[in-house]
Structures are given as structure tokens and as C-alpha cells.
Amino acid sequence: MRARALLQSPFLADPTVGLLVSIALAAGIAAFDYATEYRLRVGVLYLPPIFLATWAAGRTAGLAIGGASAALWLATLFGKQPYLGTLHHLWEGTLHLVMYAAFVFAIARLKSALELAKERFVSAFDSLEAAAWVVDPESDALLYSNPQFSRTFGAVGSAGGLARRFGAFAPAPPEGEAFDTESGRWFYLLARAMRWLDGRSVRLYVATDITESKRAEQLARKQAEQLERTARLIAVGEMASTLAHELNQPLGAIANYNNGCIRLLRQWSGAPGASPAEGPSGFDPRELLELMEKCSTQALRAGDVVRRIREFVRRRPPTLHPENPRALVMGALGAAEGEMVDVRLQAVTELPAALPDVAADRVMVTRVMVNLARNAWEAMQALEEEERRLVVRAREHDTEVEFEFADRGPGVAAELERQLFQPFVTTKAEGMGLGLAICRSIVEYHRGELWFTRNPEGGTTFHFTLPVARR
């Protein structure tokens, strides 16, 4: 710990201070040598000041201090033991000089290696678009942070303060998705233990802003939910409206028969209001008339009840926007493929390049197309795989665009033809028989029409029209 603190102290960081301190140290050692009359061979004592000078002020300064140290050492030696002989002095002086120089080179090399490592680290993280920072877990100090860090989090004093923003009590926030309470953004946090430049173990954090993708994800989920809800609403509405329609037909027939009877009775008993003749068996036809009129009133009332139910579950009106027909078809085919597991839909599209936009509710129309594509595909299950082919065409009539979904299946059975669009009619084992009924409802909502034809070469083509969007 102390050594590390010393390495970061101003002696080592500031070249001038370092140089001055090293000169003072070298002078002190020379004085010590002189005072002790060179009883000890303390040439190594000069190594600390040389190290200091090299580390703080570079190789040249180190070499200078080294040379001076060698000279000082030689001077003290010469001053105390001049009788050793010139050769011996020269030998000792050269030996120390070489030793000091080697030491300087080694230290300078070590320092530049460390600096290079730091530089590499810093340049790697400075250009990172994610916020990155290094924390000393023991002291809670921020050792390093890249420029993106301050752009993202602003001025942050300590690692602990940052961790609290992520809702963590410990100085180390957990890995994974984390929400920054201050900026209101989502981040993906990555933590790695690593060895810092000076050798201590630290933690490196990288925080990637995932707010956008998180938002996109939420949006996609919301849209999927809405599609699901819309589909369900349409289904519920269709069931109610079907029930209402199915009840309305017999109710209407009852009312018509009844009104017909009333008319005949009136004719038989003379003009309305006129005094009728007595009936054949002595009963008054007016009584019968009265009862039948009540019957009619009740039939109408039942019809009204049905109508109110329908109004209550009134289906969502489509929100029409100009939509590109090609985009609609492509989107729907993709969605259909997504809904069918393990199926590669072989669809051939014949879409003219310049089709006008149609006024459509994209969600609803996609529902229709997905349904038709699925039906077509399911109709071709008996065929060899390479023969299954769905052809989707679109063409423009002056105010409408007609879409066609043609399959090569066995075609619609003759006995089914009349009730194909009837709700609760199905050929599928698990199916409510609402698909085509819903499709037709949706298309009719758009003021278009849905019908089918038999292909001359076999199979069925479903057609529907959508109005061209007004400009």
C-alpha cells in the first residue's frame, strides 16, 4: 500500500520536484560517504536517487544523475583513499558508471512499458461509446473513467455514489440490466475483475445504454398485445353480430309472416276499422287480428333487443391510413410465416410496381391476409411440398385495389359453397369457423368486398377489394 502511494506521490509525478529531491539525496549520500570515510562500499545507495530522477524526469535526467553519482562516489573514494592508484580509481569509477547507466536504462524501459500499457488501455476505452470506469474496491476511488462516462453520468465523486444511483447499496452495482434513477435511462452493466497498471486488483465497469432497444422492445410487445386484443375484439364482435344476424333472420321471417296474416285478415274482414262480419264459426276475426298485432309488436321488440346487443358490442371502427399494398402483402406474408411453426411459405407475389395506396387499417387488413394465406396453405397440405404454391396478386381498378390469394388445393366443396362465409362453419378439426366471417366483416368495414372463385387449373382464389386512399 505504502509503495503504491509513494509511486503516485508528487516526487515521482512532477519532474522538477523529482529531480531536485534526487539531487539532494545524491548529495546527502556523498556527504554520508565522506563522513564515514568510505568504510562501507555504499555505491548502491545512489540507486534510489537515480531511480527517482529517471522515473520522474526521464532517461536523460537519470543518466545525468547517474553520472554525477558515479563522479561523487569516485570523489569520496579518491578523497579518502588516494593511495589505491589511478588504475584502481578508473576501474571503480567505470564500474559504477556502467552499473548506474544500466539501471537507468532498465528503469526507463520499465516506465515506458507501463506508460504504453496505460496508453493502450486509455485509448481503447476513450473511444468506446459505452461509459467505462475503473474502481478500486478497497478505497472506493474512481481510478479511471472515459469521456463517455462523464457525458453519461455527469460529475460523479465516488464509485459508491454511482452504485447508489443504480439502486445498489454496495459500491459494486450488480451486473446485468440496471436503471439509472437520475438520468432515467436503462443500462446494461458489465463488471470484470482486472489487474490495474500498478498491479492491484480493481474492477472495470462498462455501462451500455440500452434505453432505446428497451423502448423498442416494449413497443413491439405493446403492438403484439394490441394485435392480439384487436383480433380478440373482432372475434367477440363477430360472434355477437353473427348471433344477432342469425336471430334476426327468423325474427324477420316471423314478423313478415305475421304481418302478411294481419293484412289478409283485414282484407277478409273488410277495410281496417270497418265493422267485420261474423266469422264462419261465430268468432270475431277482430280478436284474432288484435292478437296477431301483439305478436308483431313482440317480434319487433325482439329485433330491437338484438340490435341493442349489437350496438353494445359494436366493433372498433377501423382507423384508416394510406397504406402501400405491397408493404401490406409483404408484412402479412411475413406474419403468416411467423405464426406457422416449421413452415416455409412458398408465396409468389405478382404485384405491379405502381399500385396506389389503399385506405386501410393495417392491423385489421394484416389479419385478413394472414388468414387467407393460412387457409390457402392448409388447403395444400395434401400436395407434394414443391407443388404447394400460394400466388398473391394485386391489381388496380379505378377506385379500388383488388387482392387475390390463389391456392392449388382441392377447392371448396360444392355443399360448402353457399355457407363458406357463414360463421361457425369450418372444415378444420380445431377451428371456430370464424376466420372467413371475420375477414369478410373487416373487408366490408373498409367498404370492400370478399369473395372467391374457382381456378380453372384447380384450387380456389379468394379476392377482396380495398378502396384507394384519397389524396
Next chain:
Amino acid sequence: MFVVDDDDALRDSLRALLGSAGFRCEGYASAAEFLAAYRDEAGCLLLDVRMPGMSGLRLQDQLAERGVPIPIVFVTGHGDVPMAVEAMRKGAFDFLEKPYADEELLDRVRRAIASDASRRREEEERRAAEAALEALTAREREVLDCLLAGRTGRATAQQLGITEKTVEFHRSRIMQKLQMRTREQLFELCRRARVFPQ
């Protein structure tokens, strides 16, 4: 009159109701059946908007394409109002929303049949007037045109390069051929025959 509805009971009940009110009624279960059977008879068409196969709106288009002018009264369920609006836009005579009171239905049918009858009468008159005008010679037509344009005898004579007397002669021939006594009657005939001054 004609009823096209895929629901057998409803069709039959309509026939009963309309029959009780004195209409002769023919029912068809599909648009195709009606198209195959219909031969420009007088009356009106009571048509269900929603039917399997060819829908009411398609039938309307087909009839329009073939130039069949029969008035159509659409019957719609509650949810089909936009379609009814579409049908009206394409020239349907009227529409009825279920459930309806019988008087409403009969009233609309009566009006539709009346409209068909008056259209047929007009058509008849037009044909008769056209046929009558066919009897005129080319010169007489020229004189008639000038007459319709309100030119005087003299102006007519000048334009056609004949004498005023000859113009007067042609005029009386025209009146005689068309069995018209007054100018107003002549003009009325020309209006019916869609002959207008150039």
C-alpha cells in the same frame, strides 16, 4: 316484383307479406339465379346486401353493366350500413335496415314500383315520339329544327334557301303527320323524343 335473399324462410315470408299486400312476387336464392331468370320484366328488386357467392352489391354492378334499370331496394342487417351507403351511391333506389315495420317495406316497394312504372311509361312515350319523328322527311326535320330553335318563317326560309310559302307548307305537313294541333303539343313531343334545337 323480385326478392333475392339466401335465407329460404325469410324469402318465403317476404313473398307471403308482399303477396298479402297484392304484389306478385318471385323469389331467388342467389344473385346468379336471378340474373339467369330475369328478362327485363317490370317491377322492383328487393335485395339482401349480404349473400354468399355474389353479394348484393356485385349483383347491382352486374345489372348496371348490362344496362338493366330495375330499381333496387336493399335490405341490410345492422352492421352493413356502410355497404348500404355504398349501394345508394351507386344508384340504388332505397334501402331498409332490419328490423323494419311492414309498412316501411311496403311503402318503399310501392314507390320503387311506381318509379319503375313511370320510367317505363316515359320510355314508351320516347319510343313512340321517336317513331313518329322517323316519319318526317329530311327537309321536314330541318324545318322542325328551325321551328324548335324559335326562328321565324322568314329566317327559316333564308337559312334553308327556300321560299316562305314552302316553309309554311312543310310546317303544316309536319303538324299533320304528327297529328299535332298546337305548337306546344309539338314541342312536348320533341322533348319526350329528346330532340332539342341545335
